[in-house]
Amino acid sequence: MTTDKDQLIIGWLYPNLMSTYGDRGNTICLRQRAQWRGYNVTVMPLDQQTSAADIHKVDIIVGGGAQDRQQEIVMRDLSGAKAQALREKIEAGTPGVFTCGSPQLLGHYYEPAIGQRIEGLGLLDFVSKHPGIDARRCIGNVVFEVTASRLGQDLSKMLGTAPLVIGFENHGGRTYLGKVEALGRVIKGFGNNGEDGTEGAFYKNAIATYSHGPLLPKNPFIADWLIQTALAEKYQTPISLSPLDDALATQARVAMFKRLGIVT
Numbered sequence: 343m344t345t346d347k348d349q350l351i352i353g354w355l356y357p358n359l360m361s362t363y364g365d366r367g368n369t370i371c372l373r374q375r376a377q378w379r380g381y382n383v384t385v386m387p388l389d390q391q392t393s394a395a396d397i398h399k400v401d402i403i404v405g406g407g408a409q410d411r412q413q414e415i416v417m418r419d420l421s422g423a424k425a426q427a428l429r430e431k432i433e434a435g436t437p438g439v440f441t442c443g444s445p446q447l448l449g450h451y452y453e454p455a456i457g458q459r460i461e462g463l464g465l466l467d468f469v470s471k472h473p474g475i476d477a478r479r480c481i482g483n484v485v486f487e488v489t490a491s492r493l494g495q496d497l498s499k500m501l502g503t504a505p506l507v508i509g510f511e512n513h514g515g516r517t518y519l520g521k522v523e524a525l526g527r528v529i530k531g532f533g534n535n536g537e538d539g540t541e542g543a544f545y546k547n548a549i550a551t552y553s554h555g556p557l558l559p560k561n562p563f564i565a566d567w568l569i570q571t572a573l574a575e576k577y578q579t580p581i582s583l584s585p586l587d588d589a590l591a592t593q594a595r596v597a598m599f600k601r602l603g604i605v606t
């Protein structure tokens with residue numbers, strides 16, 4: 343039997359417009375890992391039909407990658423009360439994972455390869471710019487260490503080792519951080535811009551990253567951190583999740599680290 347304390351609502355930003363790069367795997371992974379622990383999970387699309395009040399109901403927010411054109415459509419819709427609701431949720435500590443196109447929308451602006459600058463929510467202190475259609479895209483496997491202080495400490499504790507993340511990036515835009523903390527330090531790949539060694543950003547409990555993969559099935563400890571943080575925020579009590587058998591995910595990670603010449 344489920345009680346009020348067993349409910350988890352995952353809000354999924356624009357599933358029809360922002361699932362170009364397989365990031366729906368993050369939603370599936372979160373749902374499944376919470377269900378395995380006995381939680382009753384609802385996945386709520388946050389899209390054109392959603393009201394600001396709906397956004398306030400969610401416990402975790404997931405946003406995937408998109409192409410420039412879809413990002414424009416999303417930003418036209420994600421304005422006014424809805425934009426404000428999303429800002430308030432993130433500021434209040436609702437955890438979230440935002441990949442590639444969606445973090446570009448949480449920053450100050452995104453300059454697409456062609457066309458007008460797209461204004462972002464201005465919540466995370468960074469800007470993103472596409473250098474143009476002739477510029478090299480940042481594509482390939484990416485490995486980074488989570489260095490964002492609080493998250494890095496939590497993940498190290500969960501893993502008993504340095505929190506190494508493996509994923510796959512595919513972006514034209516380059517992100518330049520202002521005062522916001524980077525999510526990690528690039529070990530292999532491009533990260534935010536291929537120049538300064540930073541990858542992603544971490545703000546309150548929001549994880550912004552260029553890493554697809556999808557991210558969470560390849561790095562299930564981040565999924566558990568999100569679930570744990572969401573439940574602790576919701577029920578205002580510390581939560582410890584029962585362990586799962588992640589042997590296959592671990593084997594896949596070891597194989598990829600080996601292939602990429604990363605010593606763990």
Ligand code: GLN
Nearest residue numbers: 407408442443513514515
């Ligand atoms: N449109 C963005 C870019 O090319 C985002 C791509 C993505 O989400 N993978 O930078």
